[in-house]
Amino acid sequence: MTEKDSPQPRRFIAGAVCPRCGVMDRIVVSGDGVTRACIDCGFADERPGDPPAPLSTRVSRASARRVETPSDVVRLIDPNDKNKS
Secondary structure: OOOOOOOOOOOOOOOOOOOOOEEOOOOEEOOOOOOOEEEEOOOEOOOOOOOOOOOOOOOHHHHHHOOOOOOOOOOOOOOOOOOOO
């Protein structure tokens, strides 16, 4: 039997709650981390593939970063200053 033929060891995930039955500490993850399963109710799923593309917002758009906002000069005035100009 080679390494490819041997089953992957499973690990329990402490504190994980099953999304189907709601029981805590019954979720196991395959050794390669691709699948998870509940040993109580039989729920099983795989890790999602590619994450979704990020949404375009006014901060993340490339065109928003290129716009130069004009600045204004700020003049601070001391109300206690006797030499007012």
